[in-house]
Amino acid sequence: MEFFTFHDFMTYTKGITYLVMGAILIFMPLYWLYLTDRDD
């Protein structure tokens, strides 16, 4: 990926970061359920 302006860089990195954060927000509650669903 080539960047010509700082705006290009921020748009790209922020876009990827938001996608990663979205994935984490979905994954972490599911992982918590995995950890706790056999608790008494």
Next chain:
Amino acid sequence: MVAQDQPMEKSSILTPFNVITSIILFVGVILMFLRFTRGIGAVTNLDNNNPWGLWIGFDLLCGVALAAGGYVTSSACYVFGLKRFHSAVRPAILTAFLGYALVVFALNFDVGRPWKLPYPIFVSQGTSSLLFEVGLCVFLYLTVLFVEATPAAFEWLGFKKLRTWVVRLTLVLTIFGVVLSTLHQSSLGALFMIVPSKLHPLWYSGYLHVYFFISSIFAGMSMVIFEGSMAHRWLHDKMDATHLAQSDGVVLGFGKAASFMMMGYVGIKIIGIAVDNNWHYLSTGWGAWFLLELIGFVLFPAILYGMGAREKNLTFIRIASLWTVLGIILNRLNISVIAFNWQLPSDLRYVPSFMEVGTTIFIITLGVVVYKFIVTRMPILYEHPDYKEEH
């Protein structure tokens, strides 16, 4: 049957433990003499490129991270009210106190002139420096840990009034400990934000302080589990029924919490790569080393912790605890030594001298000996019969 009810056994002083530790301590005293009489250059490979080496990277950074079990366990028990972890509090506080005491002891080897150690706190405060903040927090937290550890000593010595006074302070001390730990655990990471050109981009991040703080939490939990496993193996006879009954719950509870924290940590590390757009470094040799640390020593033990917590498999959790402790050591050494000055030619890179390694082994051994001395005498792994049911 608890430890103090057992008859004293007449055993030889020449046990393998005593012989090996005596040799290490003897060599360590010689190294200490060399360090303080001939200077830091005589015993270390430090230079102007690498002013911080193994003593800071391992003794200080790893020591502080692995001593985090104290604030994690005491806050779980007294702040969050998880009383089922109560039996783990005293061993965790003792380990944390010894850990921090040895951090300060080891710091003297690095900075020299021990009589000037109080100067940054009492004489010449550098209030704009992160090192001042770390120093102040460690000074205050070591004091807090000392006070938190005194009830066991007072019970052992029979000082009932003093013990009662200190126990009344438990909640205040715990909150103070959490605040101080949050500050200095993160500040140790923030220290490295001053070297963006020296630390490899995969480890350098604007979130270093967050990484250090979050990783200290699961480092502390892992150390409590690991240390508990060691105590079970070697000091089983010193534990009372309550401690034995609660220990499985501590392992399972901390294993589950550590697993969740570590998964979150992996997530924020990926966010760090995304924010700085460092993806291209992952395909390099340094990237492979970074992935080994993140996947091999965080993600895999997190999964093992998770499987252990779900299946109630204590062996999985105990293996994962050792794995995580090694991962924390690798992470702190990567940041302070291995990935530090990564652009220097190999002949200018820092490799610790055998005397630095020997001094580190000496300090760890000193900690183990003092821990054993205290645990075999004071009510750490059992409740003193005069104070049962007081919690």
